[in-house]
Each structure stands twice: as structure tokens, then as C-alpha cells.
Amino acid sequence: EAQVTQNPRYLITVTGKKLTVTCSQNMNHEYMSWYRQDPGLGLRQIYYSMNVEVTDKGDVPEGYKVSRKEKRNFPLILESPSPNQTSLYFCASSLLPYNEQFFGPGTRLTVL
Amino acid sequence: ELKVEQNPLFLSMQEGKNYTIYCNYSTTSDRLYWYRQDPGKSLESLFVLLSNGAVKQEGRLMASLDTKARLSTLHITAAVHDLSATYFCAVDMGDYKLSFGAGTTVTVRA
Numbered sequence: 655e656a657q658v659t660q661n662p663r664y665l666i667t668v669t670g671k672k673l674t675v676t677c678s679q680n681m682n683h684e685y686m687s688w689y690r691q692d693p694g695l696g697l698r699q700i701y702y703s704m705n706v707e708v709t710d711k712g713d714v715p716e717g718y719k720v721s722r723k724e725k726r727n728f729p730l731i732l733e734s735p736s737p738n739q740t741s742l743y744f745c746a747s748s749l750l751p752y753n754e755q756f757f758g759p760g761t762r763l764t765v766l
Numbered sequence: 767e768l769k770v771e772q773n774p775l776f777l778s779m780q781e782g783k784n785y786t787i788y789c790n791y792s793t794t795s796d797r798l799y800w801y802r803q804d805p806g807k808s809l810e811s812l813f814v815l816l817s818n819g820a821v822k823q824e825g826r827l828m829a830s831l832d833t834k835a836r837l838s839t840l841h842i843t844a845a846v847h848d849l850s851a852t853y854f855c856a857v858d859m860g861d862y863k864l865s866f867g868a869g870t871t872v873t874v875r876a
Contacts, residue, residue, distance in 0.1 A: 712863055
């Protein structure tokens with residue numbers, strides 16, 4: 655089944671404890687992206703990647719890192735999480751950058 | 767800075783009636799997307815609009831794009847309960863960065 659998977663789906667952590675949220679797609683898509691969703695703000699793009707080893711900042715990259723070493727995987731890394739990074743995170747991918755994006759199920763992160 | 771504004775933010779629809787959601791954006795772009803999100807779920811793509819004058823229709827939903835006016839509309843015909851969801855427009859800011867609107871939460875009542 656063609657899909658975007660994210661792990662974990664739920665995570666509660668404490669300030670400063672490094673974490674990684676994984677994202678994987680099995681559709682051979684070139685474009686991948688991370689978003690955070692907060693009430694009343696819609697989705698805001700954190701980072702995106704046009705292809706392997708190519709990543710760019712979105713609107714809200716501060717406090718996040720990404721890597722794209724393989725086409726299928728695009729992990730989101732929070733080196734030192736803070737409470738203001740408590741949010742719902744979505745990973746998405748598309749065949750090409752201007753195509754429709756397919757979204758993962760979301761990861762709900764709480765930073766205490 | 768590109769801003770994407772949707773209105774209304776909340777829309778209570780009566781079954782069988784027609785409604786429109788508006789998406790305005792503040793700079794030139796000819797790539798606009800509509801997504802739907804059901805409560806507690808992820809987003810799914812509805813429409814991709816890639817040029818001025820583009821019009822796409824699927825069932826009771828029709829989306830259009832006017833790049834000169836920097837406006838897209840999502841028209842709902844004869845609303846039904848299944849259309850209750852939050853609808854987002856997203857605009858390509860250039861270089862394939864996407865900026866989303868705040869979303870329009872739609873509730874369809876009998």
C-alpha cells in the first residue's frame with residue numbers, strides 16, 4: 655500500500671532531551687516536507703527536501719534539523735526540545751515538488 | 767512575507783445549500799492546493815491548481831484560481847453531512863515552499 659509512515663505517533667518528553675521523529679514513504683517520491691500544526695495557525699512548513707542530500711528551510715526551521723540520506727526517509731530531529739515545540743507534526747511527500755502531497759498520520763509531541 | 771488568508775474560518779452549512787470558501791494570498795503565485803482534514807485525522811489532497819483560470823471539480827466541490835486577483839475559491843454545491851471537515855488552501859511561495867491558510871472548519875447541519 656502506498657503510504658507515508660511516521661513514528662512515533664505520540665511522544666511525551668522533557669525539555670532538552672534529544673528526539674527523532676522518523677518519516678518514510680514507499681512511493682519513490684522526490685519531494686518530502688515536514689509541517690507543524692497548531693490551533694488557529696494552519697500548517698507551517700519546517701523543512702523540505704527536493705531530493706536526496708537537498709534540504710531547505712521552511713517558515714519555522716528554528717530548533718529543528720533534518721537529513722535526507724535516502725530517498726524514502728526524511729527524519730525530523732529536535733536536538734534540545736522546548737515546550738513551544740509541543741505540536742502536531744506531519745510529514746508529507748509528493749512525486750515532484752508541484753504535485754499534490756500525501757501526508758503521514760501525524761505525530762503528536764508534548765514537551766514538558 | 768506571503769500571507770494566506772482564508773475566510774470564513776468557521777462555516778455552518780445547511781444541507782442542500784451552496785457555499786463558497788475564499789482563499790486570498792498576498793503575492794504572485796500560480797500554484798495553489800486545497801486539502802481536507804477530518805477531525806483527528808491527517809490531510810488529504812482535494813485539488814491542485816497550477817495556472818490562472820484553472821478550474822477543477824470533484825463531486826460537490828469545485829475549486830478555481832484567479833492569479834491576477836490572488837484568489838482561489840472552493841465552491842460547495844448542495845452541502846451534505848459528509849462534507850463536514852476542515853478545508854485548507856496552500857500556496858507555493860516560490861522555490862516550492864508552501865504556505866497554508868488557517869483553515870475553514872465546516873459543519874453541515876440538517
